[in-house]
Amino acid sequence: MGLGVLSPKHDEHVPGTSFVLDDASRPDHSINIDTRLKYDRSGKVPVILVPQPSDDPNDPLNWPLWRRDFILAILSIVSVIASALSPLLAANTLTLSLYFERDFTQMALLTGYHLLGVGVAGFFFVASARVWGKRHLFLLGTVLIIISSAWGGASGHSYKSLLWARVVQGVGLAPFEALVNAAVGDLYFVHERGKRMALTNMALFGGAFFTPILVGKITHTLGWQWSFYFIAIFTGMLLPFVFFFVPETAFRRAEYLNTDFTGEGHLEGKSHLDPAWEMSHPENTAKQGSPNQSMPTSFDNHQSDTELRNLNIQRPVPAKVSYAQSLLPFNGRKTDDNFFKLVLRPFPLFFHPAIFWACLIQGTMIGWTVFIGVVLAAIYLGPPLFFNEVLTGYMYTGVSPYFDHPLVSTDHSKAFVGAVLGFLLAGFLADWSTNLMIRRNKGVYEPEFRIVLVFAQLVTGCIGLYGFGITSNNLPQYGWFLPDFFFAWEVMGMVIGAVASALYIVDAHREIAVEAFTCLLIFKNIFSFGLTWSAYEWLVQAGYTDVYIWEEE
Secondary structure (H helix, E strand, O other): OOOOOOOOOOOOOOOOOEEOOOOOOOOHHHOOOOOOOOEEOOOOOOEEOOOOOOOOOOOHHHOOHHHHHHHHHHHHHHHHHHHOOOOOOHHHHHHHHHHHOOOHHHHHHHHHHHHHHHHHHHHHHHHHHHHHOOHHHHHHHHHHHHHHHHHHHOOOOOHHHHHHHHHHHHHHHHHHHHHHHHHHHHHOOHHHHHHHHHHHHHHHHHHHHOHHHHHHHHHHHOOOHHHHHHHHHHHHHHHHHHHHHOOOOOOOOOHHHOHHHHOHHHHOOOOOOOHHHHHHOHHHOOOOOOOOOOOOOOHHHOOOHHHHOOOOOOOOOOOOOOHHHHOOOOOOOOOOOOHHHHHHOHHHHOOOHHHHHHHHHHHHHHHHHHHHHHHHHHHHHOOOOOOOHHHHHHOOOOOOOOOOOOOOOOOOOOHHHHHHHHHHHHHHHHHHHHHHHHHHOOOEEOHHHHHHHHHHHHHHHHHHHHHHHHHHOOHHHHOOHHHHHHHHHHHHHHHHHHHHHHHHHHHHOHHHHHHHHHHHHHHHHHHHHHHHHOHHHHHHHHOHHHHHOOOOO
């Protein structure tokens, strides 16, 4: 399989391993073109489409690229608002503590139980998405966010009412955290996913770091209730876009077309087109044609499988569903599996090596990011800085409106900028490193090529956690700037890890991607809930340095 990726002991296909690139610079006799496969010929180098699209016009892979990007843009914008729910109270800790006459730990639990709601809801949403698709859950999540946000703003002085509103907000957030990344696998081929996966992760995580900036200012001028009301208003404005322009993305495709699961050889029995088999049996590889030969096209410049695939059975092309039909929340079952069996499926998947790895890579760093966000108010609201909620909110960008504050300078180092830089870096590295390794691996793509991103996460994440622990422990010496600077590094590491793990799961295990993302959702939210449960007591007892840096006595 090449480049350090172990080959299987037998000649079976490894899920995710696919031919995606034919080097046009090679002589024609060395190019293996199979006329049963569809290629993307928009560039100089023909790229095999993985998975292979059907001839069904209802197959999302056959939709024009602009339509798929428009759908993803709508989901990403809603995800930005949905992801704002988790850190919604980060800058308001002191304000709410005084308003409800509760201690900091009970204020932190408003976020903790919210995260717990996200995790618990994931068990049921994953099963529902597998059986009936994702559209009804996106609609349900959007409606729940509107209702719960209006509820939270109108909760008055009732702590319990606000707590339950936060839990329902978590339930509304769950479909977006669990399914938006999986929708990238529904809508795009392998070679199209890198930058778009970075975009969805930026929407899901990066937007969260911009929230406290706005919330601090809103609380200071209008009151904390309006941070909830604005969420309800803007989500309500986006609901028509979700209803009218986000159709069902899940599609029940013929098994032989899922070449990332089964290999190209399953198009017609056992064939030399399985990448793992062909790499180990080059002497049996035969020339199938030239990348420049004339071929008919169908949807989106892809060759028709009824014309070009050597199949013995001619399958009629289904009729395209009407626009009115596409607005229905359900359009049929996507699997024959039992719903309750699917509810329990995430439990054993926690022991799946790839999913367990993704939970550790993504979930732990997200948990520490939530932890920093929860305790940030305690760090800056007290001595020696005595920031208010506005200044604390601006710590998520490092931009302060009070430049005359004795400990605030005009330097711009920020968690939000760290998130943006992390996603830009991850998007660039995800495509560049993968394409480089595909070329070095003779056109064969391995999902393990996505894992190299974790080296960048290791560097940036460790710099951020160690630096934040050291500098936040001695604010009189380091001031506000350096802790904020290292917070940005930690966030950068978090988002790079999130992109790496999401890409690997979608590419290597797309058939269980929904369950896998649910495992990630459950792990990171329960882990974050555990950290927020005793965050302040831990800081008081151990100190900032010992919390973030383990040192052997």
